[in-house]
């Protein structure tokens with residue numbers, strides 16, 4: 363059977379740096395509260411004229427280059443987002459045109475902060491059953507356009523960005539080893555879009571995330587026929603350092619074996635996992651042959667995890 367893996371990745375972040383001190387000036391909050399409760403020090407917010415498709419396009423171009431893949435080789439583009447430029451056309455169709463990916467089908471999927479995981483698992487199915495060879499998966503979010511910047515409960519948490527991966531066939535010992543996806547719609551009210559803004563019951567989401575991230579990570583390791591000791595690097599959804607630490611501790615991993623970009627970029631939703639992966643690839647922390655566990659959760663409520671062996 364063909365194995366599907368990641369051939370190359372790219373990313374793009376909001377162009378403006380907004381620090382905790384900036385929030386201190388205009389909201390009833392402090393740098394100390396934000397840092398200690400979330401681990402966030404600053405985030406990137408995209409200017410008004412930059413929409414999700416702009417960031418998705420930039421990340422996709424970089425991923426294609428890293429994957430030595432031309433846009434014409436793409437069979438499918440999947441964009442995971444809850445903040446598309448508009449309801450339709452989809453972000454995937456917009457960037458299909460911009461990239462010149464004339465042979466690619468295009469669809470957006472909505473799985474909030476777990477969207478990138480849902481995207482790569484979807485791509486894996488098409489590649490492993492032989493229907494498609496090369497698939498671009500982008501997680502992109504411009505959460506700033508649905509965040510009430512006067513609400514201290516949510517304004518300080520989020521950032522804008524895009525992360526992209528080109529998936530294709532890899533050698534038998536590399537690529538995606540196992541996945542786990544799940545949903546619990548009964549928790550839907552805990553994060554939802556009401557009128558124009560995102561509403562969140564932080565405490566409930568926190569409890570769910572701590573429990574689910576650990577369980578999903580351990581579940582996917584078992585499905586891959588591995589043990590905790592086999593894991594080289596954990597890439598959790600970058601929502602809150604305390605949730606991430608709880609997942610890391612469930613896997614008995616030392617701090618240096620977990621991606622942490624939440625400090626610089628905040629929670630960038632569907633883009634947080636691929637953005638963190640690009641950062642850690644650039645830092646030399648993800649190496650050929652490493653066993654990675656990616657794990658995310660988000661509005662829905664939904665969750666997903668993937669175990670993969672890095673490399674082609």
Ligand code: COA
Nearest residue numbers: 391392395399475514515518564565567568601602659660
């Ligand atoms: N500055 C100062 N105080 C703030 C604040 C801010 N930016 N945001 C909230 N607070 C206050 C609240 O008003 C509340 O005050 P009250 O108790 O007087 O009502 C209090 O802090 C909340 O305290 P607590 O519930 O103990 O905070 P917490 O440790 O749970 O942290 C979150 C709050 C939101 C950071 C945390 O719950 C969280 O990260 N939840 C998960 C959110 C998430 O991941 N969402 C994305 C899903 S993909």
